Amino acid sequence: MPLPKYPTGDTVMGRWPGSSLYYEVKVLGYDSRSRLYTVIYKDGTELELKEQDIMVGPQLARSRSPGRRRSRSRSPARTTRRSSSRAAAAAAAIADGATPSRKDPKQRDALEVRLIPVLCPENKEEAQPERSQGRYNLRRRKDDGDVETVNAKPEPKQQPGATTLAAAWATPPVPLDFGGKLGAFFWLLFLPAWVLFLILQVNQEDPSLTNFPPPFPPLETFWDLRALGFVLLWILLQALLYILPIGKLSDGVPLRSGETLRYRTNGFFAFAVSAAVVAAAMYLDVDLTYIHSHFLQLAVASFLVSLLLSVYLFVRARSAGLGELALGGNSGNVVYDFFKGRELNPRIKGFDLKFFCEMRPGLIGWCLINFAMALAEMKHQGLETPSSSMILVNVFQLLYVIDGLWNEEAILTTMDLMHDGFGFMLAFGDLVWVPFTYTLQAYYLVDHPNPLSLPVLFAIVVLKLVGFYIFRKSNSEKNAFRRNPSDPRFSHMKTIPTATGKSLLVSGWWGVVRHPNYLGDLLMALAWSLPCGFRHLLPWYYMIYFIILLVHRDSRDMSDCRRKYGSAWDEYCRTVRYRIIPRVY
Ligand SMILES: NC(=O)C1=CN([C@@H]2O[C@H](COP(=O)(O)OP(=O)(O)OC[C@H]3O[C@@H](n4cnc5c(N)ncnc54)[C@H](OP(=O)(O)O)[C@@H]3O)[C@@H](O)[C@H]2O)C=CC1
Numbered sequence: 368m369p370l371p372k373y374p375t376g377d378t379v380m381g382r383w384p385g386s387s388l389y390y391e392v393k394v395l396g397y398d399s400r401s402r403l404y405t406v407i408y409k410d411g412t413e414l415e416l417k418e419q420d421i422m423v424g425p426q427l428a429r430s431r432s433p434g435r436r437r438s439r440s441r442s443p444a445r446t447t448r449r450s451s452s453r454a455a456a457a458a459a460a461i462a463d464g465a466t467p468s469r470k471d472p473k474q475r476d477a478l479e480v481r482l483i484p485v486l487c488p489e490n491k492e493e494a495q496p497e498r499s500q501g502r503y504n505l506r507r508r509k510d511d512g513d514v515e516t517v518n519a520k521p522e523p524k525q526q527p528g529a530t531t532l533a534a535a536w537a538t539p540p541v542p543l544d545f546g547g548k549l550g551a552f553f554w555l556l557f558l559p560a561w562v563l564f565l566i567l568q569v570n571q572e573d574p575s576l577t578n579f580p581p582p583f584p585p586l587e588t589f590w591d592l593r594a595l596g597f598v599l600l601w602i603l604l605q606a607l608l609y610i611l612p613i614g615k616l617s618d619g620v621p622l623r624s625g626e627t628l629r630y631r632t633n634g635f636f637a638f639a640v641s642a643a644v645v646a647a648a649m650y651l652d653v654d655l656t657y658i659h660s661h662f663l664q665l666a667v668a669s670f671l672v673s674l675l676l677s678v679y680l681f682v683r684a685r686s687a688g689l690g691e692l693a694l695g696g697n698s699g700n701v702v703y704d705f706f707k708g709r710e711l712n713p714r715i716k717g718f719d720l721k722f723f724c725e726m727r728p729g730l731i732g733w734c735l736i737n738f739a740m741a742l743a744e745m746k747h748q749g750l751e752t753p754s755s756s757m758i759l760v761n762v763f764q765l766l767y768v769i770d771g772l773w774n775e776e777a778i779l780t781t782m783d784l785m786h787d788g789f790g791f792m793l794a795f796g797d798l799v800w801v802p803f804t805y806t807l808q809a810y811y812l813v814d815h816p817n818p819l820s821l822p823v824l825f826a827i828v829v830l831k832l833v834g835f836y837i838f839r840k841s842n843s844e845k846n847a848f849r850r851n852p853s854d855p856r857f858s859h860m861k862t863i864p865t866a867t868g869k870s871l872l873v874s875g876w877w878g879v880v881r882h883p884n885y886l887g888d889l890l891m892a893l894a895w896s897l898p899c900g901f902r903h904l905l906p907w908y909y910m911i912y913f914i915i916l917l918v919h920r921d922s923r924d925m926s927d928c929r930r931k932y933g934s935a936w937d938e939y940c941r942t943v944r945y946r947i948i949p950r951v952y
């Protein structure tokens with residue numbers, strides 16, 4: 368009779384079925400006939416695992432942090448056979464909104480049954496490998512309050528370390544994004560070249576594709592020391608506003624180490640002061656149309672800053688601890704890692720470089736540039752006030768930025784902040800791409816007027832508002848849920864539990880499509896391009912780029928979530944079938 372390799376009571380790493388992730392589990396018992404171990408995960412889920420799905424993690428010792436939630440063991444091998452009709456009845460009662468009671472055995476059964484599809488998916492693709500490897504039996508622990516979680520009842524507030532245990536142990540090889548090493552090399556060269564092309568193209572009297580390529584200006588016109596000075600001054604001003612001890616301190620999501628970082632979310636304050644500084648500059652007769660006339664030089668200076676920053680980030684990541692590195696971006700290939708970003712949250716003392724760059728100089732700079740374009744339009748076209756198209760573009764994008772800054776805390780639960788390393792892609796994206804390409808519509812309108820009739824104007828405003836509503840509501844819903852799943856507003860919502868302790872929302876906005884926030888954002892992007900008319904493709908660049916970005920982001924997020932949540936994610940995808948546009952995509 369084979370002896371169990373892992374004795375009862377041992378804490379080991381158990382693979383979550385359907386995923387490549389290992390979680391801390393406690394061995395509850397071993398069945399020598401089936402050669403299966405009964406293990407319990409930190410969230411109370413019990414499974415029977417084969418020996419090859421268990422390992423002793425090298426990081427086990429590190430993970431035993433004081434904040435860790437301890438799982439209580441219970442007697443092993445309690446296999447329960449249940450009547451499916453009884454369970455179905457109870458499940459229906461719960462679906463109808465009845466509160467599951469721990470004392471009601473029928474409902475308890477249903478709670479367990481609800482989990483069965485997670486491990487016995489109809490989705491053959493996912494199910495096959497598991498089945499061929501043997502039997503898994505998922506049973507939910509019932510004695511510690513998890514009952515409510517399963518049925519969308521308030522989830523326990525997430526404990527640092529308890530929710531993010533997955534990746535801490537197993538850093539499974541993360542597939543390379545962006546076309547891998549060669550792809551990263553391509554993007555490194557292509558992205559700056561593309562920004563240059565857009566700027567040169569929009570400068571042409573007729574920026575149509577027939578005028579491609581735009582004339583290449585003499586090399587000396589690329590450089591202006593004053594432009595570099597302005598860029599540095601702007602970044603310094605933003606840095607100063609960021610470090611001022613004014614405004615709220617917000618907690619980020621718990622890191623793999625269990626630690627939670629704090630962020631000063633005073634973006635709106637920074638915006639207001641920046642606006643006052645710009646107003647003061649105008650009062651002192653500073654000609655803001657300089658931004659329009661020296662757009663190329665300002666972009667080149669910002670590019671230089673982003674490049675230096677990326678080199679600094681890459682070098683400093685060499686001395687970062689394992690737990691401080693992002694899961695992607697540490698492939699060992701210099702080009703890929705430089706592009707993707709190695710360190711997750713590079714900080715100089717309390718100064719968070721990624722958060723700062725994403726939310727401040729480029730984002731607030733975007734509004735400043737748009738405003739300068741409106742002034743340039745008035746100057747070039749001899750107008751008393753900016754055109755209605757220019758006003759729409761300015762107001763729409765201003766609303767987008769102000770909303771982002773007002774809800775700055777919500778950025779802490781986005782992919783960039785939670786998962787992506789900080790490297791060239793984000794440094795360049797934040798400091799060059801956002802301010803110098805997202806402003807293209809306003810730049811275009813300076814010399815390419817597009818008068819709007821009142822009904823068209825009205826229709827565009829309605830489109831923007833609808834998009835904004837979907838965008839804001841869905842982002843806030845997810846952010847609030849991630850921050851406090853026990854919030855009463857989620858008590859009637861359906862969720863799917865995952866082995867990480869986090870749940871997935873399956874009703875509300877996140878039950879309509881898998882990325883409702885992208886849908887709202889795309890509608891807004893449409894509303895930003897429409898005021899520029901259809902004469903040229905150039906002002907539609909943002910719309911086209913954004914579709915590509917969000918479709919790619921969605922698929923990146925899908926694979927990340929699949930890796931994190933395993934079969935629970937498959938269950939979510941089966942329940943919420945469309946990604947971004949209901950019934951279309
Ligand atoms: N203007 C621009 O250039 C850009 C704008 N954006 C906008 O930024 C915002 C943030 O986008 P982004 O960071 O890409 O992604 P999301 O804000 O959509 O975050 C995705 C994460 O949300 C969590 N999640 C996914 N599904 C669920 C669910 N059903 N229930 C609960 N949590 C879920 C997962 O993280 P976990 O489970 O780990 O918490 C997932 O990794 C969006 O509105 C987007 O449109 C994005 C890119 C560019």
Ligand SMILES: CC(C)=CCC[C@@H](C)[C@H]1CC=C2C3=C(CC[C@@]21C)[C@@]1(C)CC[C@H](O)C(C)(C)[C@@H]1CC3
Pocket residue numbers: 558725726730767768770771772778781783792793795796797800801
């Ligand atoms: C091609 C290339 C270099 C891509 C880099 C992508 C970045 C430009 C974007 C990644 C995610 C972003 C977000 C915003 C701006 C663009 C980047 C940095 C954002 C700050 C815009 C304002 C929104 O309200 C937002 C806070 C939701 C948003 C977050 C994501």
